[in-house]
Amino acid sequence: MTNPTLTTLMARGSAFLGCDAAILCGAMSWVSERHLVSAISNAGAFGVIACGAMTPALLDAEIAATRALTDKPFGVNLITMHPQLFDLIEVCANHDVSHIVLAGGLPPKGSIEAIKQKGAKLLCFAPALSLAKKLVKSGVDALIVEGMEAGGHIGPVATSVLAQEILPEMAQQVPVFVAGGIGRGEAIAAYLEMGAAGVQLGTRFACATESIAHPNFKKAFFRASARDAIASVQIDPRLPVIPVRALKNAGTEAFTAKQREVAALLDSGALDMGAAQLQIEHYWAGALRRAVIDGDVEGGSLMAGQSVGMVTREEPVADIIAALMTEAAGALAKRAA
Incomplete structure (x- = not known):
């Protein structure tokens, strides 16, 4: 079920990511690998490889393997504290990776330039408004605002509070994606209406049929x-x-x-x-x-x-994305009526 309002609200995020649905899959170590990432991109959303503690050689192989499974755009998540960060950036550049997500604090000196040199778009996490402003000033192309409801590494502030604080200030300047505790399309619709360009979900995809998780x-x-x-x-x-x-x-x-x-x-x-x-x-x-x-x-x-309580069964990635989009469209249609 498509809804013209939903298409319009997602247009900026979709254009930035180069996909149909402005839904990023959060990078989950060991889970966000070639199978899940390619499935998400093939289904019209945006998969992101979790590099985590991978060596440059492992990342090189993972990107190549993902490319073999999809011709759609996908990103790579790199951790700022990785001792071989600049080598990993080079691996991404060699593969013409279109989007890099930097996680784990302020990007180290020279890393933003190294990423953008090859034309990749850079997304960074902004756990506070002051940091969001600093990141945009330093050349970051888009922000991910992630609240404490998320899985994995978290900050101290709830998603709804961060969204209210950061979206009105920053959404005009760069695309802002909202993450943390999102499990249904109604929440996606609400954040889009607040000015988000799209959303990021991790937990919702962790148990997809295509996920290699045990x-x-x-x-x-x-x-x-x-x-x-x-x-x-x-x-x-x-x-x-x-x-x-x-x-x-x-x-x-x-x-x-x-x-x-x-x-x-x-x-x-x-x-x-x-x-x-x-x-x-x-x-x-x-x-x-x-x-x-x-x-x-x-x-x-x-x-x-x-949002783990909303993950109740194994289902294909395409079905999860379709359900989220249908719920979001339904919520927007109700509000219009």
């Missing part, structure tokens, strides 16, 4: 309700630990222990702050892999947003 991982999502997706606790204020939202399990407790271990290494001088942060990142990459790939839903990390 059946145990998917079952854990189907059983969970919104309140089961909790934010991790920061043990030591010195540790640059960005809270992570995941389903509560033994892995949640293990992360608390890991932080204590890293804090002790900091105390003894065995680690500096950069190495400490990297240890934490590598911990997450390993814990996620255990859950997503190996199906260890007790010891692994089940990163999920609070």
